[in-house]
Amino acid sequence: MKDMELIEELLNSYIDGELDERKANEVKRLIDNDMQVRDAFDSLSRYKKLMASVSPAAAPEAFCESVAGRLERQILLEDTSGYHHHAGSRHLVIRRLMTAAAIIVLMAVLSVIVLDVVVPKSSRDKFVNNTLNKKQKLQVLYEKPFADVKPAEEAVVAVVPQKSSPVPIVAKLTLVTDSPVETDWLVGKALMNTGLFDKTVEIDRKTGSVKYVLNCGRDSLVSLLGELSFIWPKCTDAKLQIGTEQPGQYVTVNNVTSQQALEICKADSYGQRIRIANDIAVINNAAAADVLATYFAKQNTGSDLLMPEKPVLTSPEKTQQSTSDNSGGKANLTIMVIGR
């Protein structure tokens, strides 16, 4: 039985032409010599012919178009899903970024417009200059006029302390006026004329007052005070405060005239400056009490011409101290113009 199955398999392979030449010859010999095998082979051949004669069915009409159509639909669907998942999200992100950028640009433009309307041009220029050139930014010294001076304990150790750290001129000039706008304009003009406008570290305009803070040399300060002499007739009151070695302490000269202010600032040394300021302060206070005013009236002498005598330095030690006390040309001036 098993042999018959093997022979049948060989016959199938033989009829299909799948045997090599040697095996094919063996099967052929078997078919020729064995009746049963020949019958099986004949039966198989007939079956095979019958199957082969079955006419093949052709694909339906428009089969190719249907497949191509389905393929195109699939491709379109893939493209659409790709658009949704990738291009869509990318498009959304780009739109959000562009919106954010547009808002930022709009805010910047609005800020510039508001700045142009609200902030004065001088302050704006100052701000722009400071922003563009930060290295040249001037320090505000009036808040701590002697910040660079070493503490007293350390000064004892120094061999020549005053020369290494000269005391700068620190002055606050307060002008009270009935015409603040004109006075402010004159101050600005004086600063421009003396070339000190660029050295102004702060201009603070508030309702009824304007504050100028500038750092400059002593000579420039003297020139400025000379220019400011035209302001005094516009002012109802003028006060000059001279900074001392102790931070926050000032010698206050009330009713100061332009010449007095000039004289104080012209002083060669810190000590001389303080002494002159003290003397003028005493005199002006007395004048305010009308005691000296009567005297000046009798003598027909203007109070503007009253100047204290310059201190006479008699001892060499003091002279030495005086020279070592030189301010070194550094000055900080605060001008306050206050409208009444």
Add this chain to the structure above:
Amino acid sequence: MVKFIQEQLKTAGNISIDEASLVAQARAGNMASVEKLILKYQDRVYNTILKICGNEADAAELAQDAFVRAIQGLKDFRGQSSFYTWLFRIAVNLTFNFCKKNSKVSFQSLQEETDEETNRQLKYYLIDKNIQEPSELASKKEVQGLILKALEKLDPQQRAVVVLRDIEQMSYNEIAETLDMEIGTVKSRITRGRRNLREILEAAIQ
């Protein structure tokens, strides 16, 4: 485009198309090459599927599915086998899956399909061996139907092997590649399939 290619193929007869270049172009997205591949194999694929599943509408649908999957999967086609066997593997597997899902469909009795005269002629040919050439016999629609119904009674694996060998005329190697099985298995299934089919037919005509 399709009609143009069809006309070209008809006028050229058995035109020799370089399958490898066609596949390469189709893989690159050339629709003309895709259509050429479809036209080249559509009848054979459809015929094979029809002989396995036995229904024209299902065969058309399955054949379309097979082509769509084959062309969409061209990027995964490594060329280790021919496109022909690769396409038929997809088609046969799809048909197997379809047959599994629809296995509960009962077939009609073969005897109801044929008349007595056809049975007698078929008996003369297969059993009595009085008729030498079966061409006239096989041209009868009843005989064709009888053979298809007999095929449907075969086990799907045997049916596929018999169809691929006796109708599609594949070699044993191609059948082994298409069905992903050993050649020995192919041989034994062909033997058993043919024997069973002959027995079914003989039982039907007696």
